[in-house]
Amino acid sequence: EVQLVESGGGLVQPGGSLRLSCAASGFTFSDHYMDWVRQAPGKGLEWVARIRDKTRRYTTEYAASVRGRFSISRDDSERSLFLQMNSLKPDDTAVYYCTTGLRGDETRGSDWGQGTLVTVSS
Amino acid sequence: DIQMTQSPSSLSASVGDRVTITCRASQDIRSYLAWFQQKPGKAPKSLIYATSSLHSGVPSKFSGSGYGTEFTLTISSLQPEDSATYYCQHYDAYPLTFGGGTKVEIK
Numbered sequence: 001e002v003q004l005v006e007s008g009g010g011l012v013q014p015g016g017s018l019r020l021s022c023a024a025s026g027f028t029f030s031d032h033y034m035d036w037v038r039q040a041p042g043k044g045l046e047w048v049a050r051i052r053d054k055t056r057r058y059t060t061e062y063a064a065s066v067r068g069r070f071s072i073s074r075d076d077s078e079r080s081l082f083l084q085m086n087s088l089k090p091d092d093t094a095v096y097y098c099t100t101g102l103r104g105d106e107t108r109g110s111d112w113g114q115g116t117l118v119t120v121s122s
Numbered sequence: 123d124i125q126m127t128q129s130p131s132s133l134s135a136s137v138g139d140r141v142t143i144t145c146r147a148s149q150d151i152r153s154y155l156a157w158f159q160q161k162p163g164k165a166p167k168s169l170i171y172a173t174s175s176l177h178s179g180v181p182s183k184f185s186g187s188g189y190g191t192e193f194t195l196t197i198s199s200l201q202p203e204d205s206a207t208y209y210c211q212h213y214d215a216y217p218l219t220f221g222g223g224t225k226v227e228i229k
Contacts, residue, residue, distance in 0.1 A: 036220075037166075045158075045166065045209055047218040061216045082214055102171055102213040109156060109168030109177030 002026040002111040009069045016120070020069075022081040022098030022113055023064050030054060030076040033101030035110075036083050039085055040096035043117030046094075049083065066092075086122045123213055124148050136229045141197040145210035146220075150190050154214040157186055158197045161206045162214045162224075170195065199227035201227050 008020040021037070036048040049063040049072040060072050071084040081098055095115040102110050125148040135141050145155065153173040158166040168177040170186040170218050173193060183198045197204055210221040 026217040043154070043218040044223050045160075047211075047213070047220065050216075051219070063217050097165055102211075103153070104154055104172075106171060109175075109180075111168065112165045115163050 002100075004111060004113035006096065006098050006099075006113045006116040009096065009118045011119045012088055014089060017086045018088065018118060019083070020083040020085065020096055020098075020116060020118070022064065022099075024079045026102070026110075029079040032044065034072075034074060034081045034102050035099045035101040036072060037080075037097045037099055037112075038092075039097070039115075040091075040094045043094075048096070051081070053091050078104055085118070088118075090120050092118060093120045101104060123217055124151060124215060124219055126210055126219050126221040128208075128210055129223050130224060131222065132225040132227070134227045135200050135228050137200055137220065139200045141185055141200050141204075141226060143195045143208055143210075143226075145193045145195070145221050146186075147191045147193075147212055151214035152213040153189055154212055155186070155188065155193050156211045157184075158209045159206045160202075160209065166209065170205060178216065197226075200226075200228065204228075 003025045005023045012018050033052050035050045051072045052059045069087045073082045097115045098113040099108045127146045129144050155173045157170040160166040169184050174186045185196045206223045207223045209223050
């Protein structure tokens with residue numbers, strides 16, 4: 001069974017930093033692109049960042065709203081995904097989900113974690 | 123950026139009804155379209171990927187179709203447990219974007 005478990009959310013002041021983690025199990029983590037998706041309270045879904053697999057040199061993509069402030073990374077040996085969030089703004093307040101990334105050659109849909117809440121407020 | 127427009131934004135239907143949700147892309151996304159279901163307070167769940175492929179464990183009452191810029195999600199016989207918000211997402215180019223969601227309620 002695929003499991004994605006996020007952690008690291010919490011309350012942080014504007015301008016502060018936070019590092020989210022996602023622990024993966026039940027699938028070959030190293031073979032998958034991985035994404036972070038967020039959802040502000042009462043709003044829709046917003047894709048945040050992607051990291052590709054080793055064969056594609058772990059290259060990354062970002063939404064314009066977070067580029068230069070957020071950094072996605074992974075540790076395949078630990079089956080873990082990370083999101084380093086710097087210079088946080090109140091608009092970054094959201095539930096952050098870790099998901100397997102769709103890329104066009106998959107044989108199943110994306111799997112999602114339960115999410116971790118990040119609140120940016122003074 | 124590719125804009126994804128869902129319609130309707132909400133609908134109310136009776137148990138047993140056939141329900142169709144439309145998702146339109148602002149440019150050609152070929153078949154790189156996924157659908158998700160989200161219930162209140164829960165994480166989204168995958169329903170369909172690659173326009174029409176059913177995610178593991180998803181009942182066959184859900185189906186998807188389309189190509190290019192117009193796509194549909196159909197629930198063949200609506201049940202109370204299908205009350206949720208449904209989102210489409212393209213993955214043809216960056217940034218990946220989601221539709222605004224369609225809230226489905228049971229009459």
